Amino acid sequence: MDSKIKTNISLFKRFLQYFIILIMLIATFVIWYHWNNAHKEKKQEKFKRYTESIADELTERVNHFKMILQGGAGVFFASEDVNRYEWRLYYEYRIMTPPYPTFQAVGFIKIIRASQLGNHISEIKEKGFSDYNVWPDENREVYAPIVFVEPFNKGNRQRLGFDTFSNPIYRNAMERARDTGKASLSDAVEMNILGKENFHKGFYMFIPIYERKTVPHTVKGRREKIEGYVYCAFSLPNLMNYISPSVSKNAFVKLYSGSKISPGNLLYSSSKNKLNTDGGLSVKKTLYLYGQEWTLAFTPTYTFKRTKEDVLAQMGILFAGLTLILLMILLLRSHSKTTKEAQKLAEEMTRSLRESQERFGKILEAAPNAIIVFNERGEILLANKQVKDIFGYTVDEIRDKNLDDLIPERFHDKHEELCKDYLKSPDLREMGQGLEVLARRKDNTEFPAEISLNAYYSNKETRVISVIQDITERRQAERDRIERKAAEDADRAKSTFVSNMSHEIRTPLNAIMGFAQILERDPSLSERQYEQVHTITRSGRHLLNLINDILDISKIESGQLTMHKNKFCLYTLLEDIEMMFRSRADGKGIQFLVDREENVPQYIIADEGKLRQILVNLIGNAVKFTKSGGVSLRVKAGEKDETGHEENKAVNLMFEVEDSGPGIPEEDLENIFDSFSQSQAGVEAGGTGLGLPISKRLINLMGGSISVDSELGSGSIFRFNIQVEETDAPEKQLGIEEMRRVGGLKPGSGSVRVLVVDDQKDNRNLIRHTLEPAGFEIKEAVNGEEALELFESWSPHAVLMDLRMPVMDGYQAARKIKSTYKGKDIPVIAVTASVFEDKKQDVVSASMDEYLRKPFRPEELFTVLKNVLDIDYTYSDSSETKKRKSVKIQVTVEDISSLPEELITGMKEAVENGDTAKLKDYISKVEDIDSEIAGGLRLLADRYNYDKLLKLLKK
Numbered sequence: 001m002d003s004k005i006k007t008n009i010s011l012f013k014r015f016l017q018y019f020i021i022l023i024m025l026i027a028t029f030v031i032w033y034h035w036n037n038a039h040k041e042k043k044q045e046k047f048k049r050y051t052e053s054i055a056d057e058l059t060e061r062v063n064h065f066k067m068i069l070q071g072g073a074g075v076f077f078a079s080e081d082v083n084r085y086e087w088r089l090y091y092e093y094r095i096m097t098p099p100y101p102t103f104q105a106v107g108f109i110k111i112i113r114a115s116q117l118g119n120h121i122s123e124i125k126e127k128g129f130s131d132y133n134v135w136p137d138e139n140r141e142v143y144a145p146i147v148f149v150e151p152f153n154k155g156n157r158q159r160l161g162f163d164t165f166s167n168p169i170y171r172n173a174m175e176r177a178r179d180t181g182k183a184s185l186s187d188a189v190e191m192n193i194l195g196k197e198n199f200h201k202g203f204y205m206f207i208p209i210y211e212r213k214t215v216p217h218t219v220k221g222r223r224e225k226i227e228g229y230v231y232c233a234f235s236l237p238n239l240m241n242y243i244s245p246s247v248s249k250n251a252f253v254k255l256y257s258g259s260k261i262s263p264g265n266l267l268y269s270s271s272k273n274k275l276n277t278d279g280g281l282s283v284k285k286t287l288y289l290y291g292q293e294w295t296l297a298f299t300p301t302y303t304f305k306r307t308k309e310d311v312l313a314q315m316g317i318l319f320a321g322l323t324l325i326l327l328m329i330l331l332l333r334s335h336s337k338t339t340k341e342a343q344k345l346a347e348e349m350t351r352s353l354r355e356s357q358e359r360f361g362k363i364l365e366a367a368p369n370a371i372i373v374f375n376e377r378g379e380i381l382l383a384n385k386q387v388k389d390i391f392g393y394t395v396d397e398i399r400d401k402n403l404d405d406l407i408p409e410r411f412h413d414k415h416e417e418l419c420k421d422y423l424k425s426p427d428l429r430e431m432g433q434g435l436e437v438l439a440r441r442k443d444n445t446e447f448p449a450e451i452s453l454n455a456y457y458s459n460k461e462t463r464v465i466s467v468i469q470d471i472t473e474r475r476q477a478e479r480d481r482i483e484r485k486a487a488e489d490a491d492r493a494k495s496t497f498v499s500n501m502s503h504e505i506r507t508p509l510n511a512i513m514g515f516a517q518i519l520e521r522d523p524s525l526s527e528r529q530y531e532q533v534h535t536i537t538r539s540g541r542h543l544l545n546l547i548n549d550i551l552d553i554s555k556i557e558s559g560q561l562t563m564h565k566n567k568f569c570l571y572t573l574l575e576d577i578e579m580m581f582r583s584r585a586d587g588k589g590i591q592f593l594v595d596r597e598e599n600v601p602q603y604i605i606a607d608e609g610k611l612r613q614i615l616v617n618l619i620g621n622a623v624k625f626t627k628s629g630g631v632s633l634r635v636k637a638g639e640k641d642e643t644g645h646e647e648n649k650a651v652n653l654m655f656e657v658e659d660s661g662p663g664i665p666e667e668d669l670e671n672i673f674d675s676f677s678q679s680q681a682g683v684e685a686g687g688t689g690l691g692l693p694i695s696k697r698l699i700n701l702m703g704g705s706i707s708v709d710s711e712l713g714s715g716s717i718f719r720f721n722i723q724v725e726e727t728d729a730p731e732k733q734l735g736i737e738e739m740r741r742v743g744g745l746k747p748g749s750g751s752v753r754v755l756v757v758d759d760q761k762d763n764r765n766l767i768r769h770t771l772e773p774a775g776f777e778i779k780e781a782v783n784g785e786e787a788l789e790l791f792e793s794w795s796p797h798a799v800l801m802d803l804r805m806p807v808m809d810g811y812q813a814a815r816k817i818k819s820t821y822k823g824k825d826i827p828v829i830a831v832t833a834s835v836f837e838d839k840k841q842d843v844v845s846a847s848m849d850e851y852l853r854k855p856f857r858p859e860e861l862f863t864v865l866k867n868v869l870d871i872d873y874t875y876s877d878s879s880e881t882k883k884r885k886s887v888k889i890q891v892t893v894e895d896i897s898s899l900p901e902e903l904i905t906g907m908k909e910a911v912e913n914g915d916t917a918k919l920k921d922y923i924s925k926v927e928d929i930d931s932e933i934a935g936g937l938r939l940l941a942d943r944y945n946y947d948k949l950l951k952l953l954k955k
Helices: 002-010 016-078 084-096 115-128 152-160 166-182 219-225 236-246 307-365 387-391 409-422 473-522 528-559 570-588 610-623 680-685 691-701 762-775 784-794 810-817 838-843 858-871 881-886 891-898 901-913 917-927 931-942 944-953
Strands: 101-110 145-148 190-194 197-211 226-235 251-257 266-270 283-289 290-300 372-374 380-383 428-439 448-456 461-470 564-567 591-596 603-606 629-637 649-659 705-711 715-726 741-745 753-757 777-781 798-802 828-832 850-853 873-875
Touching: 016 084, 016 101, 016 197, 016 226, 016 236, 084 101, 084 145, 101 152, 101 705, 115 762, 115 777, 145 152, 152 705, 166 219, 166 226, 197 219, 197 236, 219 226, 226 290, 226 610, 236 251, 236 266, 372 387, 387 461, 387 570, 409 461, 428 858, 448 473, 448 691, 461 858, 473 762, 528 715, 528 901, 570 591, 570 610, 570 629, 591 649, 603 610, 610 629, 610 649, 610 691, 610 715, 715 917, 741 762, 741 858, 753 762, 753 784, 762 777, 762 858, 777 784, 784 798, 798 810, 798 858, 810 828, 810 944, 828 858, 850 858, 891 944, 917 931, 931 944
Parallel strands: 591 629, 753 777, 753 798, 798 828, 828 850
Antiparallel strands: 101 145, 101 226, 190 197, 197 226, 251 266, 251 290, 283 290, 372 380, 372 461, 428 448, 448 461, 564 603, 603 715, 629 649, 649 715, 705 715, 741 873
């Protein structure tokens, strides 16, 4: 083209017009030439895609055949004995949904040794195929007859019993499948499809099935363990016609066996025309499918060659070409993306299928329980590895055993009878589930087992699958649960008894103490009468404290004891302890020392009563067992922690109680804190053995721990620590004796009506005699129902409600009062002898406003009414009361010196001997001489300040 341009240039001047025309022609030719090349390339690429789609679909369809055969093999893997009915069900499920019109047959070929041939034929005939025989009749060592085939039409029925090994083509493909353990495709065979003289090419595909449902690792093993084949037969024309309709308008397809294209190798042709290369548009594609090599040859049709692009070139070659190129680029990109996504999806599906197959293969071994399969004779045929954990046998060992080897010998006869009864009904499939028996391990130990049994048929005998579970731990857990429930029931019964006992004691004690306190307020009593009444009150308080101690023991054992923290002076508590035990120690001729380090805080927040109880228990034991030497209490504080509540600081207090007593034997140390556990010395000294256990549990509740070090003959040291909070000094609170006594309602208070509801007349009288003198109006009701009537008619300002009453209890009555418009703002006060703190929750849930526990002091009752009614009182302090209560707080040596010598000597001996009864007698004699001095001496004795008292008496 360049030389032609040069020639035209040399002739430019002469042939200017022709030159312009020539340039236009050349330009047009160049444009057409480039378009034509691009068009041919596009045609080639498009045709290549057509042919690849046909090849891919053919490959995919053959792969589908293999997957169907794999599913058929799975039927044999999942069942011990596949029958014709099961095979038909599988065929109808897989072949008919979706339809596979290319299938001619799907069946099962069984490998029969020559020695088994007769039995095999007889067995098939017995199943209803009387004309069954293995054909052709040839003598061979191994036969491969078709046993199952679907669809079971006339043509396929005639092939029943056909020995596929008699056909070299079939046998070659089957042996290849057997040796490789994979699917194998036969060479082409002639198939009669539409009639006797209508033959077409077809193929057979085989997948081997081995004994024990697994593929042996070696070729030799595969040949020895081959059991049969699942196969399918398909027509090549049907297959190609099923694939090619969507693309037949664009390409002619021919299929050849092998890589060589020749008429002798032709298997299929969609056209009778000879192969035409057609200018380079023809395509060849070689496929390798399960042992076969196929070559596909494609040529384009006229429709494909004559497209719209050719017509569009007349209207604008360049525009059409660029447009087509752009479309092609977009199309290629779309195709590439789709191919990648399809490939990724296929890989994910393949991986999912592989994982599913692996999981299925591990189901048996992954079962948590032992699984054993045995026959009617009790012979163990199969087991999983879990049998070793339960019975101690390996899988190989247990296969040589009988069921009797797994059962205690004394049960053999009974077991044989049970087995016979179990197997009498051969149609049963689920039998004996949930049985519990005694089983025997390899080492002859016995254990309880739960067995589930399911029967099935295989090889003309009943076999049983048994799932065995060792339930030793379950039985033990059940026994523990029963024992725990019994213990909880016992605790509940005990708590109920203690609660009822306390309630029954507190109810009369409320009247005793209440009326005694009313009598104490009577100014007409003489001094002796007052002391007698005061003795009743003091004895009542002692009895109340005793009841509370018993309840503490019960609460500790039932886990219901709670802490009641308050601010108190630790120094005062230690002084009280020192005074309490000083006289006892002096009386025994031993020392008692209290050592408190300087860093111990003075004021703390803790449960004062519990701490006092712990110290009294530990020091009391130490003093009791120590005959010489002494007892010491040491108190120190650890580092302070700033994490306490608000401004308070957390402190770890450490206590040591050391004595020089006999010590504790080493064998008793381990159980020293157990309830009712005492050493020999403790038994001889007396006591319940509850002091140390109670102390330990109280210490644990207070966030601490206790330990003991002891050496026989050298004494003991008990150490414990508790968590407290350091605080400021508490506000001064009035003691019982310092409380002001109510004289009456403050003038101007008006009428205050109080409804008293209690089924006990003594309790009602007590409240009436307490409140009426103070100016309250009182009405009484004996149960909740009567209280509701009085409340409606009388409209009281407050209700004092007992909780336990006949007809209607206090809870119901309170709820009904509070549910009315008139009663919603009226305070209801619970008055109960209940001893447990959780009763307060019941009171709140019953909409009561306050809680007063029997026995109560008059001042407590007045205080509760003052709080809920917002009233005030006048207070009385008569001269008689002042006179009676006048005591000399500070008794001096001069005061003691004014007393008779015999009284001083008697009181000194009583203090030294720890005889409190005699000391009180002597103080009563001092009362006749000087009541103020007697009151001061009594105050020292009541506070256990025997050390100071003894010093005064000695001076």
